[in-house]
Amino acid sequence: MGVRAKQTGATFVNKGKTVAEIEKHLKAAKSVVFMNYRGLNTAEDTALRSKLRKSGVVYKVYKNNLVKIALNNMGITELDDKLNGTLSVAFSNNDEVAGAKIIKDEKFKNKMSFEFGLVGSKVLDKAAVVQLASMPSKETLIAQIMGLLQSGARNLATVVNAVPRNLAIVINTRASKK
Secondary structure (H helix, E strand, O other): OOOEOOOOOOEHHHHHHHHHHHHHHHHHOOEEEEEEOOOOOHHHHHHHHHHHHHOOEEEEOOOHHHHHHHHHHOOOOOOHHHOOOOEEEEEEOOOOOHHHHHHHOHHHHOOOEEEEEEEOOEEEOHHHHHHHHHOOOHHHHHHHHHHHHHHHHHHHHHHHHHHHHHHHHHHHHHHHHO
């Protein structure tokens, strides 16, 4: 059995496991959003967790000090002074914008506030996280790009087909004049 920490009552062994878990989530995540969750009641928190889980987002509440240790272990020290208060963390594993977008959803935006975030090892301030939440999802962006590519191909096909069609019109016009 590990030595008990005086302030938290948790064992050092358990803290080490928690730090390792945080590091695992940080490494797997495409983006990480830290937010103040003080305004949520239990029912809203449960609904939020369910919605996030369906989108491949891991939502956790950790002790700030343990998050700081995990971030420092990964070489990220810019957030040390920001890890204060009641923070929750959303690790977006599949889509960079999923976690932020769901939290920005009407149901939660007045109850929670973005504080900062990470995309890879790049630190995002509050404004950048809000901007991230406003971006379309990966699937939407892919659909938009495919639409642009298809319209370009369609326009090219129209132009290519116009040459023989116009040539045929000119030949028919000439033939009818004779």
